Amino acid sequence: MTTLVFVHGTGVRPTQYEENFALIQKKLAIQRPDIKVVPCLWGEKLGTKLNAQGASIPLYDATLALSEEEEDKEILLWEQLYCEPLYELQLLSLKPSEEGFANPFAEQPSDELDSRLQRFEPSPELQALLVEAGIALVFDEALQTVIRSEAYHEALQKASDSLSEYCDAIARAIVAQAMFYCEQQQKYPSILTNADLRDKVVETLSCALGEAELGLGGWVWNALSLLAHPTTLAIKRKRGSITDAISPFPCDILLYQSRGEKIRQFIREIIEQAEPPVVLLAHSLGGIACVDLLVKEHLEKVALLLTVGSQAPFLYEINALHSLEFGEPLPEHFPAWLNIYDLRDFLSYVGANVFPNKVQDVLVDSKQTFPRSHSAYWENPATWKAIIPRLP
Structure with a gap:
């Protein structure tokens, strides 16, 4: 053997x-x-390990300079979502409102989407996928975190008749939030490193919300173009936190x-x-x-x-x-x-x-x-x- x-x-x-x-x-x-x-x-x-519990680490702020190379924009987006699950919704909240003569007192398409999310229950297919991905236990908490967020409500206010961009963004936010909770709990399910499985969960969830075109909307796409060029992101952390992480x-x-x-x-x-x-x-x-x-x-x-x-x-x-x-x-x-x-x-x-x-x-x-x-x-x-x- x-x-x-x-x-x-x-x-x-x-x-x-x-x-x-x-x-x-x-x-x-x-x-x-x-x-x-x-x-x-x-x-x-x-x-x-830190044998003296970090006694050698000075307690002051330090700045890490992180640079990005030209990469696929969807991968760049996920890099941002790993750090901030609401990132894409925050971008959508900055989208200019479309001019029109819609009745402000009538039910908007985004109202129906919000209603679906408020009472959302995973289908058997989606539930099985969440179990396979290892995020079934944190999915509901992630969902609630997203739909209670300011970024979510502000993004929906900018939604037009076509909601596919928002279904995809909300699905990505929920999945990214669930992954964040897993890492916070020091759990390492397969979805953390399996991009195909991650995307399959997002696709299934987005379809369950109603509409999906499986891609980045034009507004987010253009915003990510700013990240596609070499740039420096200054991230401040406590020195001890940096040391623990790296x-x-x-x-x-x-x-x-x-x-x-x-x-x-x-x-x-x-x-x-x-x-x-x-x-x-x-x-x-x-x-x-x-x-x-x-x-x-x-x-x-x-x-x-x-x-x-x-x-x-x-x-x-x-x-x-x-x-x-x-x-x-x-x-x-x-x-x-x-x-x-x-x-x-x-x-x-x-x-x-x-x-x-x-x-x-x-x-x-x-x-x-x-x-x-x-x-x-x-x-x-x-x-x-x-x-x-x-x-x-």
Whole structure:
């Protein structure tokens, strides 16, 4: 029986690892039920944490400068919605009112839409989709938050006879709000990284509201054009909040670079207990650790290395890879290596250019903005299309 050892990357919380691990088990069970999946959760014991509860962090405001490149406008929109679920409705509330002679005392088309939302109950089809997406438990709360918001009521006041733009925007707001609540509760359902599933939920919900054209309205489209050019968004946060949010990523890497032997030893022990042949499926920093381990030691059990969103090729190029100086080739005993990357994942790199004839690179597209793209591989069918045929 082939054993697949899943080695996680930086900043992964135990609950998130468990959900990723369960998803990988589920994907493999469909096409390769003969494979045993084994966890390698090194971060729980060896990952970084603020040992003095942030005593080293000065308590003052800091500014982060975030820049946007030219990207698909719908992806840009979702990047804004992830930060502020009411963003699109806020844009629509700024839309100029259309001139006309409608009776202000007569019922408006938007009144009917609001009435539908006030008494909305998901259909069995939509409810099943919400369960699959992992947001069924927070859906009603998200719905109520949106329809009670000022942005929602102001946007409806600008609605014309065609409500499709508003149905789509409201559906996106509700789904984005539900995703926000999940993250707030430290839950990581599949919809957070599966763009196709997210869009399917939005489409089904929008159709249930009455009208849907499945796209961005002209007003929102033009507004997003302002974001489609390089720009700098200054976001102020408390220094402690910033550190809590971003520290797991660089800090785990710093820890590994200084005390990586314990992490490699942990992975080695998992491999020694596994039934051969062993496949290492390593994400992000996990890929760096596995490359270092396999360069330093000839582990005959390991038949294949799968790295996903890994920085190992980049570290080698800048001569920062622990096990191998730049210019030195991979040793003969190094196993076959498949490397999966995403152009939207800025923490993923290609290996074939720096390790000729040793690495096979496969490009996938999660349709997610960074940093969600860095965790979106497991929901992407292209990832498994690349992996499954290579498994022993």
